[in-house]
Amino acid sequence: MKKIVIGEKIVKSFGEGKEKTKVLDGVSVEIGAGEFVAVMGPSGSGKTTLMFCLSGMETINSGKVLFDGKDLTSFREDELADLRRRRMGFVFQQPTLLKNLNLLDNIILPAQKGNEKKASALTEKAKKLMEKMGLKGLEQRNITQVSGGQLQRAGICRALMSDPEIIYGDEPTGALNSRTAQEIMNILRDINNEGTALLLVTHDTKVAAQAQRVLFMRDGNIVKEQTLPGFDNSNLESRMNLITEEIRKTET
Template identity: 60%
Template sequence: MKTLVSGEHIVKSFLIGNEQHPVLLDVSVAIAEGEFVSIMGPSGCGKSTLLYALSGMDSIDHGRVIFDGLDVTSLDDKELANLRRTRMGFVFQQPTFLKSLNILDNILLPAMRDQRKNVKALTERALQLMNKMEIEDLAKRDITQVSGGQLQRAGICRALINNPQMIFGDEPTGALNSTSAQAIMDILASINREGTTIMLVTHDPKIAARTERILFMCDGAIVSEMRLPKFVGSNVADRLAKVVATMREIGI
């Protein structure tokens, strides 16, 4: 399979007070087109920092990040913004929407800069996505008039509006109850089956067990990884047991 995004010897530290605190220690990783990958590890191990580095959301101190043959680390801020807006989608634990816009307009917002002349077509696409996420009846509601799970579905619609090559999710189910979390994973699995590459950060082994490759991190490094067959909906317990056993083996 073709590599879509790779990090080569990534080093990242943060300045806290007068001291540099290392977060990523010479991390190298490659994600192939069509993969469904999760990153697990204890708090502070660098998993979110790695996701931000690979998506160009955060700069790195050393190393390179390559996205579909493009050296992300060589891009300026404007070029990075264009890359993220047009070829990547992002889903966070707490979706950030503009309170002054309704759900539909918030979903449309990332596409309006580049496709302002195609508002009708964009609106049709947004409504199609909302229909797929089963929230089409919420289009005109304010963001305060929907549940957390519904808002996260709207966030996925927004992430998909520009038809990205890859979705990055930082704890996308972290603020949801178990039923809503599994519903969101069903949606992400469906998106992945259609060809979109997905990388998630999660602390929940139940969520990681739904993915096909798990990167385990500890102290700023990838210490192990696990590959699982494609999830078919009936082997949750076995997959979860394997994930938990690996976590115990490596002490996370």
């Protein structure tokens, strides 16, 4: 399997002097093209920081981050921003949508910068994504006129506008009820099945149980890696139990 993202001995600290705190302590990780990887661990274990470092959203103190073979540590900030816009997608717990724009314009906006496609082509693509995500007819709604699940679907539409090779998600279902959370996971799994890699940070064993591989973090390190058997709804509970047991082991 081709490796789309490689992190080598990543060290990341915040603060200076006596206030300096090492959040990542020489972490190495690989994400294959089209792979679905979940990252779990207690608060403060470094999960989100790892995701930010792998995507180039955070600089690292030492080590290396490669995206499709290119060393992100050598990129200028504007080059990193362009790379993220063109080849990566991001889905967060709270979608960062603008209140003064409707759903359709929120989805289109990030894709407009540096995009040679005409506005009409971007609008058509956004509408097709909205229809695919069950948002048809909501194009002109503002963000206060839709549900949390619909906002998250809009955030996924926005992440897909550039046909990314990988989507990074930070607790993408964390603010949703269980039914809506599973609807979002079904969408993300469909996206993954179509070839887009996923790296999801989560506390939810049900979310992690739907991945192909789970990384368990503690104190800035990956302390365990678990490859899961092929997913179907009938083995979800057994996969959840396996993850719960691994969490118990890593916390003792």
